[in-house]
Amino acid sequence: MTHIPTFNRSLLHPRYWLTWIGIGLLYLVVLLPYPLLYRLGTSLGRLSMHFLKRRVYIAKRNLELCFPTLSSAERTVLLIKNFESVGMGLIETGMGWFWPDWRVKRLFHVSGLENIDLARTHNKGVLLIGLHFLSLELGARIFGIYNPGIGVYRPNNNKLLDWLQTWGRMRSNKSMLDRADIKGMIRALKNGDIIWYAPDHDYGPKSSVFAPLFAMEQAATTSGTHVLVKLAKPAVIPFVPRRLPNGRGYELLILPDEDALPVDSDLATATHMNKVLEQAILLAPEQYMWLHRRFKTRPPGQSSLY
Template identity: 35%
Template sequence: MANPSTRNKSIRPLLHPRFWLVWLGMGIAYLLSHISWPTQQRLGAGLGIVLYYLAHRRRHICMTNLDICFPDMGLEEKRELARNHFISMGKGFFETLTCWFQDRQKLLPQTKLTGDHLVREALSHGRGCVLIGGHFSSIDICGSLLAHFLPVHPLYKLQSNPVINWFMERKRDELYKKTIERSNMREVIKSLKTNNIVWYAVDQDYGRKYSVFAPFFGRQCATLAHVGRVIKLSKAPVIAIDYYRTESGYQLDMRMVQEFPAEDEIAAATLMNRLMEENIVRHPEQYFWSHRRFKTQQDPSAPSPY
């Protein structure tokens, strides 16, 4: 179970010797974040290749997901995609360090943003705006870059390590106008009622209690139900966002979602999954294939595919 929020709590208990290795790791991360972007990309690619061969469990999850989502893809093509996925995740590791420890301003010349006028138009109605995105390897760095252009309120998940929580919550407070712990629906509604931008990454399995089942690449999977409920309550406009790494930097693209079916939870979940599919096929190696997307089965008695 994740630790509670560390906001308004002293750092003193986290200086206990049992956390010293974590702090040492944070220091190493700080040093690595100062490496130039091209070098980070090369090191990240190397790290990804190493993990592809060593992280057997994650590679198995990745290959299982690819088997489910791309049944017509050949084995060698799947292996190549899995290898490129790990390379992308390695690059994402270094990008997260840059997000934590470096000034995002230095990456702005390498960043292209399209569709931001749609957000401003959506906010003109006074009901806030919901951004729907997914989990891609560049999510941390692209999120911090997005916050330079738009005052987004992202949802986040607390981590199990209190030192990581302490650091990440404070860093998010620096990067974003406001952040919302993912279970705090009251704050989500409050942000929308005050005409703000709430950013959801909607593509992870939070379990049967919080989900409805909708197709994702042709297979039923647990999909967040409360996003549709939030949109129904707030009547907020919905914009899909895609973010990905390019050879020279980052691209963030937004497009308006017309007639979001907020009255029907399954239809809403189906639409969200289709939006994710459209983003994934543009740059499939950058998706979080090593996440257990199909962990919760529609039939409770069915075995896990993993």
């Protein structure tokens, strides 16, 4: 059962004062005009490469593993653009949490809403496949403005940030579910709800299978997708929030239902889903969260790739 965090006086304790200061600064920053935010975010991202050495190494390694046919120079360009997106991701988190609906909508072009409408006319729940793009907070916000759903998330260890991220995400969505609450997800899907679900990270060996992803033949992939699709029979609809070049705004791409998703085995489901994820990532590869150790879980006997 998921417990939705609420504000209480304990969040005013001095242990959270630095976090409150950071939140206040982010709120003030995102009051700036978007062209300034774009320049600030991309510059901050490039600057962060000098301090986040470990994350730069992880992102570089992921790009080597996934795109071995790219030249070293091409991967370096992609790496730099990716860290520009890291800086923008911080800014976009503030935009997603604090901006009013009208300001978010003004920057977005949305396509594919008919794919959601079609699923709803068939009385299906929707398993909304949201990848870990660095603009995911803003993407969830704009999607919820048009079709409020239920987010799946990992509770934050910082209770203040846990409350804040839940509050921010529920500004235009209905509720949140702990990613461990599989029964809650199945129940919501059977009730016709939209569940925002991200099956693209390495969540460890438990409940995972090894399936191909890009050039990697064995990537630990959650088997949760198989369970949800087999038991709840939802529409499976990927969506991509993509930042346009040179500060020209965003587009939200809602893709067609993956109605051919196989469910005869968890490996078959994971293999097909990873192909879907690849296609979505390639729509904006520089904006994907490459700084996550996507291949940290290896088959027994294999050494770490990092």
